[in-house]
Amino acid sequence: GAVVSQHPSRVICKSGTSVKIECRSLDFQATTMFWYRQFPKQSLMLMATSNEGSKATYEQGVEKDKFLINHASLTLSTLTVTSAHPEDSSFYICSASPGGDGYTFGSGTRLTVV
Amino acid sequence: GDSVTQMEGPVTLSEEAFLTINCTYTATGYPSLFWYVQYPGEGLQLLLKATKADDKGSNKGFEATYRKETTSFHLEKGSVQVSDSAVYFCALSERQGFQKLVFGTGTRLLVSP
Numbered sequence: 001g002a003v004v005s006q007h008p009s010r011v012i013c014k015s016g017t018s019v020k021i022e023c024r025s026l027d028f029q030a031t032t033m034f035w036y037r038q039f040p041k042q043s044l045m046l047m048a049t050s051n052e053g054s055k056a057t058y059e060q061g062v063e064k065d066k067f068l069i070n071h072a073s074l075t076l077s078t079l080t081v082t083s084a085h086p087e088d089s090s091f092y093i094c095s096a097s098p099g100g101d102g103y104t105f106g107s108g109t110r111l112t113v114v
Numbered sequence: 115g116d117s118v119t120q121m122e123g124p125v126t127l128s129e130e131a132f133l134t135i136n137c138t139y140t141a142t143g144y145p146s147l148f149w150y151v152q153y154p155g156e157g158l159q160l161l162l163k164a165t166k167a168d169d170k171g172s173n174k175g176f177e178a179t180y181r182k183e184t185t186s187f188h189l190e191k192g193s194v195q196v197s198d199s200a201v202y203f204c205a206l207s208e209r210q211g212f213q214k215l216v217f218g219t220g221t222r223l224l225v226s227p
Contacts, residue, residue, distance in 0.1 A: 043219040107157040
C-alpha cells in the first residue's frame with residue numbers, strides 16, 4: 001500500500017536553533033501534502049497544506065516565518081521549524097493522498113526543544 | 115466551517131466488552147468520513163472509511179455506518195481486546211479533490227484484561 005515516510009521520528013534541539021522534518025511519499029506522487037500538529041492529549045490541528053511547486057497554504061494563526069514549508073518535488077515536502085522555542089515542542093505529522101479518498105500518514109516526529 | 119464532535123474519553127472497558135464511540139459531524143456538501151487509530155508513540159493509521167450515505171466501513175472487527183439523517187458515524191466493536199487500547203479519531207473530508215482532514219478531538223480507549 002501507499003507509504004509516507006517521515007524523518008526524523010524524534011529530535012531534541014536547543015532553543016533558538018532550526019529543525020527540518022522530511023516527509024516522503026515512497027510509492028506514489030503527491031502534489032499536495034498536509035502538515036499537522038498534535039498537542040499532548042489533543043487532536044490534530046492542520047498547520048498548512050503543502051503544494052508542489054508553489055507556496056504552501058497556512059491555516060489561520062500559524063506563523064509562516066516560523067514554520068517554513070517546501071515542496072520541491074512530487075515526493076518530498078519539508079517542514080522547518082525556525083528559531084525553535086520550548087512552546088514549539090510537539091508531535092508533527094504529515095499526510096498525503098495516493099488517490100481516491102485515502103490519506104496516508106507519516107509516523108510522526110516528536111520535537112522537543114530544550 | 116466543517117467540524118467533527120467526538121465523545122470525550124477515556125473509555126475504559128474490560129476485554130470482550132462492547133464498544134461504541136460516538137461521532138457526529140457538521141459539513142457542507144457530502145463529506146467522506148473516516149476513523150483513524152493512533153497507538154502510543156505512533157502516527158495515525160486508517161481504520162475504516164465511508165464515502166456516501168448508508169455506507170458501512172469495517173475493518174478488524176470495527177464497524178461504522180455513515181448516517182446522513184443523523185450526521186453521525188459511530189464506531190462500534192462487538193468484543194474489544196487489550197490490543198485495541200489506543201486513541202481513536204473521527205475525521206471528515208470534502209469529497210471534491212484532495213481536501214484537508216478535519217479531526218475530532220480523539221477518544222482514548224483503555225481495555226483491561
